[in-house]
Amino acid sequence: MLKDITIGQYLARDSIIHALDARIKIIITTLLIIALFTIDSFVGFGFFLAFIFVIIFLAKISVAKVLRGLKPILILVLFTLLIHVFLTKGGQVLWSWKFISIESAGVYTGVFMVSRILILILFTSLLTLTTSPLQLTDGIEYILSPLKKVGVPASELSMMMTIALRFIPTLLEEADKIMKAQQARGADFESGNLIQRAKSLIPLLVPLFISAFRRADDLALAMESRCYRGGEGRTRLHELKYEYYDFIALLIVVILAVTVSFF
């Protein structure tokens, strides 16, 4: 079961897209998503799709890897498509049977909405494919840091994200081990109704929590003995630095976003 789960999507490559600053990439992605919602024709989508292919090429990652990122939202996409095809009315009647009918407006809106969702997911998965989780949490810290003034502990939040990222593989393995150990004692996680399955979680959760609290304790001790004292004045091994190409990328995206918003 463990090997079916791909944790994290980051693909390390030596490319200009990977070298861009994480903060710039987060801002760019946000801009593109906002621009995406101003588009109301397929021409704009065409521009974006072409842009996505350019990025994939520059980032030196395979199209198949990018497309795999679309798998988790397949059900949602199908559902949206079906709702529009069967329930949005207007235009010519393309097909009808008793009380069910498919009309052209439904098909058009369905395909339009699905394209938008897919492009949206492609943008965000390009961000996570080309930016390591650690860079992303650093980027989020910078972006949230203006909120420090209103009491949001941005550095602590990003520290927690970093620690969580570090412990996901370890605790996943632990969870797998505990599940196997409890199954060997006769626990059943796979069958029964919702309530039975929920109840069967308890013999998994209790040892998992205890083990996690122990690890957290050890880590806190290790951090304190290395003089960790919160975010203020913390120095980093890898500083985020803006380069000239970060601004070029931002400029290109702003121009693209403004252009597509006319379509």
Place this chain on the structure above:
Amino acid sequence: MDTRKITNIAVLAAIALILMILIQIQFAFLTYEPGDIPILIIAFLYGPAAAIGASFILSFLMAIFTGLGGPFGAFMHFLATGVFTGLAGYFYHKNHSKIGAAKGLIIGSLAMTIIMVIANLLLDPIFYGIPRAQVMNFLFPVIIPFNLTKGLLNSAITVLVYKKLANFLRAKSLISSQKTI
């Protein structure tokens, strides 16, 4: 912020993500996952602000790790889990007892359901282009029962797990010796 609080919240958020990945039960276009349970435990231990912070961390991790539902899914998840665990933590911290916990969990589940109804009505037309009238058709058969069941089920499991953890947490002096649930 206390270093132990940082590490405890971090590992619990990691467990939440793991549970979301390992255990998924599909329910129409929504997925039941027990990811709220560790966040509820954070809420009981450290109060509402920590719970909302942890919900944010979880949603962010979910977006970058699994791509589950994309940024829109992550935002909805933050909204749902943040309201649910925030309220549960608020009421439990106001009244440290079984009654406080039950009140918080039930009000939290109800509030999460109401917020998800509002969010679906407001945001689905924007994100999926589904007209509001169509979203209305899904409120009673899907959205309301799903969120209520998810909230109450996760609440029940959290109470059972927290009870079993209490002795351990007391030994670690994470909860004081008088507090019971």
